[in-house]
Amino acid sequence: MLFVKPAPPKRLTAAIAPDEGGSKYYARRYQEILKRHGITLEVRQTAGSLANVQLLAEPDSGVDIAFVQSGTDAGEKAAQIESLEASPMSRSGYSTGASPSTTSGH
Numbered sequence: 505m506l507f508v509k510p511a512p513p514k515r516l517t518a519a520i521a522p523d524e525g526g527s528k529y530y531a532r533r534y535q536e537i538l539k540r541h542g543i544t545l546e547v548r549q550t551a552g553s554l555a556n557v558q559l560l561a562e563p564d565s566g567v568d569i570a571f572v573q574s575g576t577d578a579g580e581k582a583a584q585i586e587s588l589e590a591s592p593m594s595r596s597g598y599s600t601g602a603s604p605s606t607t608s609g610h
Contacts, residue, residue, distance in 0.1 A: 517546045519556040519570040527571040534569075545569075 518534065520527040528547075535545040548567065550556055556570035557578045572578070 512543065514542060515544045515546065516568040517548055517566050519548050519550045519559045519567045521552040521556065522549060530571060
């Protein structure tokens, strides 16, 4: 019997706040990093961190990743969210092993 790990998605959607803590900058950096791995990151601008948490909790929202400002009260939804860095948060189980703050662009 052979078990194959599912391939990561080729397209992800990130929810970002208009200008909360540099989310646009980090979203662009993630776009660059993911592109090198054949993954397209679509960025969706929202009303802010609370809206991003709500989108993550909605299975049909189309949002895979969200940038949430530290200290945002996610309530019961917090169990569905993983922290990747001090700023970005995600519910996606895939990782390229790189983060924008530690990647030199190679």
